[in-house]
Amino acid sequence: MATYINPLIVQRADPYIYKHTDGYYYFTASVPAYDRIEIRRAHTLAGLAHAAPRTIWHKHQTGAMSQLIWAPEIHYLAGKWYIYFAAAATTAFDTNGMFQHRMFCLECSGDSMQEADWQERGQIKTPLDTFALDATCFEHAGELYYVWAQKDPQIKGNSNLYIAQMSNPWTLKTKPVMLSKPELSWETRIFWVNEGPAVIHHGDKFFLTYSASATDENYCMGMLQISDQANLLDANQWQKGQQPVFQSDLAHQQYGPGHNSFTVAEDDQTDILVYHCRDYTDIQGDPLYDPNRHTKVQPFTWDATGQPDFGKPVPYNYQ
Template structure:
């Protein structure tokens, strides 16, 4: 592990909810929310910093009306069973509202070797227990089982979103059982909004670690950490433990505000774990933070403590 490795931030300006996946072909694939919230882009490069100047390819655009017509948020690109999938959230526009907090989850599929060149097909809504606000889906495999984790509003629970897990029938269909593994309970998860969202998974040191983000999307936004033993039943909520403090948060010292909604990748040599996240370099925002475009994609090295837990440190200053 190279603890001296540093990246020149920001990696990509005005791309929030960043997802970086290093594929077996040696390329890093990137997608994230664009400021217009109207399309899904994918780009690739041989290095993490190379993503900065890589040409984005629009693989899908929102519809004019209907459930896929507003606020296209937080796409993630995954490679499952030799096909590419993008999970994303979308809302509907009506005459009275812009679809805010009316999201549902959807999936796209591409069978080309290079997802920037292939055709993407809609696999429809990824349906869960309720027809309520839901978003920020991610997926991971553990011991031959494919899991899906997402944020959703439970009609019977106060707040905006909790984290749920389910096994998958296929890459766009959930098995019937879903369980809640986290709900906002600490003060740092409940500033502005009661939020647990933006989950990402990394497996290391006999454990499954799951980061997530909490609170409003301004400078209060921060990352928390869940973990489970690799031998545990991941569908048992008791298997998941939550740290009582944020693991990554605003740093006045480094001038980074509201870091969160992360993904994980590895360094170019494959030896070092890298955190990919978004954040702003100023604190005060005019209007709704969701419509401030300057959440930039950033990267920095993760270290590990003697107990095998990730150490995120402070968000690094801009280069």
């Protein structure tokens, strides 16, 4: 099984890697300044470390997309490129003590590496006009599904996980269904959080990983799963794991792994876990403003029962 230099890319949190049919890996993530969206691409995962980032969108000077540009994801749907991201109009908290992010979409029908070819499709609106972020999407049986994290003022905590079908890549078609809320001990350390969903299909199931708790060493990953024959909009059909599936490894000083995505290795067979992680716990101030969440990648396997075995965060390896 291949090994990779880790961290793959320094100071890039919330990483997303997509392998396209053109043979390129496309990478995007939050930049420490939270002021723009970058894409880099390479023919290998290792090559992403040296690929020049191309800025394809800048934050606005004022308004809803002017502050704290978080967690972009790049997708290719029906012959066009899309980027989902979260942004706010201010760095101030709302009356619930929350950031004020909403979710937005960019579209590109031309060259994804050229800023001029991207256009704004605006906010992806949900019935709740509240803090919302970390959108991802996947296709199944001819339908496009959207999964994201959002605050419900009636539920304790920062954010829950929701799913809905879409009529197009920037418009919900169905009523959101809540799949998970922070309730277990490892989901509620310092902050009550379910966020950063990522979806992978294996065998006859969909697996949905997510991140929980504060973004320091308490950050960890949980998982939901469902049969691909089930109604994906029926929350009762999803099974929620009662233990984290990926978490800090104190022995090797790997802290707060999470906000993951999935890709595939150069052999097009081996599944790859993409995530961010720190190598220290002494964070000054708000962990969100500490730039040293680094992008890491590692292969993972599936056990005899068809469950993913993510192992532990691999130690730093600069060889």
